[in-house]
Amino acid sequence: METNNKKINQMHLDLLGELGNIGSGNAATALSQILNKTVYLDVPHVELCNISEVASSFGDPEFRKTAVFFQTQQDVKGYVLLVFEDEDVKKISKIAAGGLEIDPDSVITEIGNIVAGSYIGALASMLEGKIDLTPPQIAHDMLGALIDNIVSLICVVADELVIIKTKMTIGNETIPSFFILFLEDESLNKLLDYFNFEK
Amino acid sequence: MTNINVGMGEIKTSKTPNNILIAPGLGSCIGITMYDKIKKIAGMAHVVLPSAKETTGKAALLGKYADTAIPEMIAKMKDLGAQTKDLEIKIVGGAQMFNLERGGNILNIGMRNILAVKTAIEKEKLKISASDTGGNKGRTLKLNVETGTVLVKILGQKEIKL
Numbered sequence: 001m002e003t004n005n006k007k008i009n010q011m012h013l014d015l016l017g018e019l020g021n022i023g024s025g026n027a028a029t030a031l032s033q034i035l036n037k038t039v040y041l042d043v044p045h046v047e048l049c050n051i052s053e054v055a056s057s058f059g060d061p062e063f064r065k066t067a068v069f070f071q072t073q074q075d076v077k078g079y080v081l082l083v084f085e086d087e088d089v090k091k092i093s094k095i096a097a098g099g100l101e102i103d104p105d106s107v108i109t110e111i112g113n114i115v116a117g118s119y120i121g122a123l124a125s126m127l128e129g130k131i132d133l134t135p136p137q138i139a140h141d142m143l144g145a146l147i148d149n150i151v152s153l154i155c156v157v158a159d160e161l162v163i164i165k166t167k168m169t170i171g172n173e174t175i176p177s178f179f180i181l182f183l184e185d186e187s188l189n190k191l192l193d194y195f196n197f198e199k
Numbered sequence: 200m201t202n203i204n205v206g207m208g209e210i211k212t213s214k215t216p217n218n219i220l221i222a223p224g225l226g227s228c229i230g231i232t233m234y235d236k237i238k239k240i241a242g243m244a245h246v247v248l249p250s251a252k253e254t255t256g257k258a259a260l261l262g263k264y265a266d267t268a269i270p271e272m273i274a275k276m277k278d279l280g281a282q283t284k285d286l287e288i289k290i291v292g293g294a295q296m297f298n299l300e301r302g303g304n305i306l307n308i309g310m311r312n313i314l315a316v317k318t319a320i321e322k323e324k325l326k327i328s329a330s331d332t333g334g335n336k337g338r339t340l341k342l343n344v345e346t347g348t349v350l351v352k353i354l355g356q357k358e359i360k361l
Contacts, residue, residue: 051247051263052206061224062339064354069297137297142354144224145337148207149296152227152247152308159208159260 008162012192013046019191020044020164020181022126023119027179030118031111031170035095040169041115041179049163051155054147057163058083058178061144066105068112069137069150072120075129076190078183079150080120082112083143088175095170109136115179127194147180154182162188205230205243208263212242212275216345223339225292227309229265229316229332230340232289233272234347235281241344242276244268248308249315265315273323288325289349289361290316291340293332309333329361 024041032039047057055061066089070080084092093107113136124131139146154161164181167174183191205211205222213220220243222230233242244262251264261267273283293313299306313332320327331338331351339352349361 051260052209052245054207055224056204056206062352071299134300139296140354141226141296142224142337142339145226145294145296146224148225148247149227149299149308151207153299153306155263156248156253159263 008048008188008192013048013162016162016164016191017044017046019123019126019194020046020119020166023122024166024179026122027115027118030114034111034114035092035170037095037171038169042167042169044164044166044179046162046164048160050160051151054151054161054163055144058147058165058180059143061147062142064140065143065146066108066138066140067146068109068116069139069146070112070116071134073132073134075127076120076123076131076183076187078181078187079153080116080133081147081150081178081180081182082115083146083178083180084108085176086140088177091173092170092175105138109138112136112138119179119181127191150182154184157185205245207245207247208260210242210244210262210268210272210275212240212272212279213344214238214240214279218344220342220344221339222292225338225340226294226296227292227312229290229292229312230338231268231272231316232287232291232340232342232349233276233281234287234342234349235276235285236287236347237282237285238280239345239347240276240279240281241342241347242272242279242281243340243342244272246312246316249311265312265319269316269319269323273325283323283325286325287328287347288320290320290327290330290332291338291349291351291361294334294336294338296335296337331359331361 093104166179293309
């Protein structure tokens with residue numbers, strides 16, 4: 001893949017994974033405090049994906065999913081998407097609400113906020129920069145439709161994109177969810193600069 | 200029946216009767232179908248962005264942008280023997296799933312994609328015979344190569360014939 005001024009190779013992907021690891025560790029801690037359960041976020045999987053395959057890399061593009069969406073602004077420009085199965089939204093909100101009747105959408109939006117906030121917070125403090133998150137938006141729709149708008153914004157130049165994705169385990173239940181970070185070119189380069197790669 | 204998946208930025212054509220061209224889960228993207236009803240030749244494009252002119256890079260994937268996808272798609276249809284005058288063209292998609300903003304600008308890619316596809320088709324002096332665009336719901340688009348039937352599915356609704 002060629003971004004504006006760099007070629008991305010496997011070493012870059014591995015290092016972006018490391019970077020994501022710090023973020024997801026932070027997010028897991030925050031979430032486990034809220035839920036009072038053990039929370040694991042898997043070591044982030046970083047991959048280069050051709051746009052024609054990006055939607056299907058997360059599952060059947062036609063299946064209904066719930067997504068919580070954020071834009072990141074300031075020093076790192078990109079998009080965060082948390083994708084859950086509808087069933088898991090109910091499951092998680094049951095755990096979080098502790099017997100209270102709360103709208104699952106509000107619960108999952110708030111959980112998304114915590115996960116994205118702590119992940120991005122870790123990234124910002126490491127880069128010694130400032131990253132803002134826009135307020136969360138929630139949508140229920142076909143997976144492909146939830147993703148393509150964001151992909152279009154990332155792929156104005158390149159036909160491939162870098163995806164950072166993580167899976168979540170709450171208590172002893174694996175939640176087949178995705179935390180996806182899409183980075184705009186300029187910000188991807190900034191992250192690579194952080195590791196002092198030659199241009 | 201064999202489903203042929205048309206991913207983002209792809210253009211596929213077929214004249215194999217038991218094929219179905221399918222673009223699953225279109226959000227802000229546009230699925231374009233072309234069908235030569237005399238010769239039963241079908242094509243589908245899955246456009247992601249309005250214009251290749253917006254990029255400074257090389258537009259390698261012609262199917263990604265509305266303005267490069269339409270001429271390329273017509274050329275591919277002709278390669279299979281289709282006649283431009285017999286083409287039935289339909290467009291589907293261009294929804295806005297999330298509110299997006301960058302530098303104070305609202306980014307409604309879906310709407311811009313719809314306009315760009317329409318303009319590109321007019322530029323070829325062709326007409327759109329049916330469309331199902333806009334809104335905020337994802338759509339799956341199917342084109343049956345044998346019959347030319349175009350089906351659109353929205354979650355929670357009955358599949359409709361376009």
